[in-house]
Amino acid sequence: MATDKKIILLVEDNPDDEALTIRALRKNNILNEIIVARDGVEALDYLFATGSYAGRDTGKQPQLVLLDINLPKIDGLEVLKRIRSDDRTRTQPVVILTTSSEQRDVIASYQLGANSYIRKPVDFEQFMEAIRQLGLYWLVLNVTPPQPG
Amino acid sequence: MDQLTAWKTTNRRALLAFTAVLSAVVIAAAMAVMMLQHQHLLDHEKTSFQIEIALLGELVTDAVLRSDYSTVESLIQRWIDNHDHIASIRAEMPNGFVLADVHRDMPIHAPIEINQPISFNGRELLTLHATTDISDMQTSYSSIILNTTLVSLALILISGWLLWNTIKRTAMAPLQAQIDSSEKQGLELKQRTIELEAALRELETFSYSVSHDLRAPLRAIDGFSRIVLEDHGKQLDDEGRGYLQRVITAVHHMSELIDDLLALSRVSRREMVMTKVNLSELANDVIGELQEQSPQRQVTVDIAPDLIVQGDRELLRVTLHNLLGNAWKYTSKKTDARIEFACNLQGSNPPLFCVRDNGVGFDMKYADKLFQPFQRLHAAAEFPGTGIGLATVARIMERHGGRIWAEGQPGLGTIVCFSLTAANKPDHLALAPSETDKHQL
Structure with a gap:
């Protein structure tokens, strides 16, 4: 995994959660490059090579997007909607990783085409375990369609 | 509510229509009666006029028999002078000879003309052609008709209004009160529903933020406490590690509290x-x-x-x-x-x-x-x-x-x-x- 440098796009505005998620990934030997976007706009800029990411090759998309729902500027559900409505990212694996366990968020996420919905546990040990399984499944076991273009 | 108002309006309209129809019927009936009476009056007027002229005929009979035609003329002239309502009298003998033709200078609006033959012992002496004007009588009668119509119309309207008020007091008022109170209740209910919906929305927003925003810092406290224990545990003594463990236990309890509170709130909101x-x-x-x-x-x-x-x-x-x-x-x-x-x-x-x-x-x-x-x-x-x-x-x-x-x-x-x-x-x-x-x- 470390050699092919597959990218994980972590969309997270809370620096604590960002640090904990990165630690959980690293402790579970997930050594992919991690790009952090701290709001919805930054995430879309990265995916569609606009703004501060202008010029990035959109043919190379992340292997996995970990997307929070409550985000500044553009929220996670809107980001997901735009990912699914663009040909470049239509098949992009997106896992919702959020604190909310509200049913309406779960339903809305799946309706908008989320691949998975993970509730961040408060307990860090459970959080580590969730990230371990998530990494194993989405980065190792899961086969993704070839990148368009 | 709207249905009740509509129902009320319909009732008022029905009563108004009823009163209007009643007025129309009563007025038509009154008019018919008055028309009949008018005709009767006309006939009566004509008969009286005929009797009057016949009387004049009797008065002049003697003079005619005597061939005293100047007396006939003066008698007729005097008769006209004494009777204001007679416009003209013409006395004509059967052979066409006109004994008298007296006219009064007056405007004639409603003339009645009669031809009264005057006979003596079965022999026709002369015919009196007379004209009278009954416009006075007609004018007074018209004003009577008008007044009566107006009075009956007023009476009908007054009785209609009284009827409406009585119905309103006896039948409509309780209904009205009922309608008003149910309208008021409906409004209050609507207001309360709006308030409740707002409160429910607020509660949902509140539980959403509890669900999301309260958990995030807890995860940080728990996570970093564990990281300290894991990465720097050796730099702490047992007491220090014990305190950190307490932090973790407290976080767990608070997390459970949040979950249970959310469950309680979901139970209240669930359809x-x-x-x-x-x-x-x-x-x-x-x-x-x-x-x-x-x-x-x-x-x-x-x-x-x-x-x-x-x-x-x-x-x-x-x-x-x-x-x-x-x-x-x-x-x-x-x-x-x-x-x-x-x-x-x-x-x-x-x-x-x-x-x-x-x-x-x-x-x-x-x-x-x-x-x-x-x-x-x-x-x-x-x-x-x-x-x-x-x-x-x-x-x-x-x-x-x-x-x-x-x-x-x-x-x-x-x-x-x-x-x-x-x-x-x-x-x-x-x-x-x-x-x-x-x-x-």
């Missing part, structure tokens, strides 16, 4: 779906889960079969999860732990469903605190918990229109009974069962 629910199956599922979570526990569980009720499956699952979970928890220090779920007081209406355990029980002094949120009767170190479970169950019963009671005895156990419909509290919930009761259960 209920009423179906047939087999409580016995639900209870077996819950016990299965509890046994899975603590496989080392040895508990004798007795669940009566096929307890079927009408209710919301999800809420009833939460109910049994809480009640059986409590029984499971509070019997954890017993070696011969026993939990029963049954429909107590068989045949009683409505049925009471009871969860009975032989756990630590509680002092009845505090019974009223049991169903209040955050109220706990046991120390957290002894039995963990948030004190929200029974409050949640009470809310579920409330939503079903039912009730819940509990009885306990320290050291002997607890019995919690619920009814899904309104019921009075039974005298005893049969905490310490007799042998026959046991058999029933």
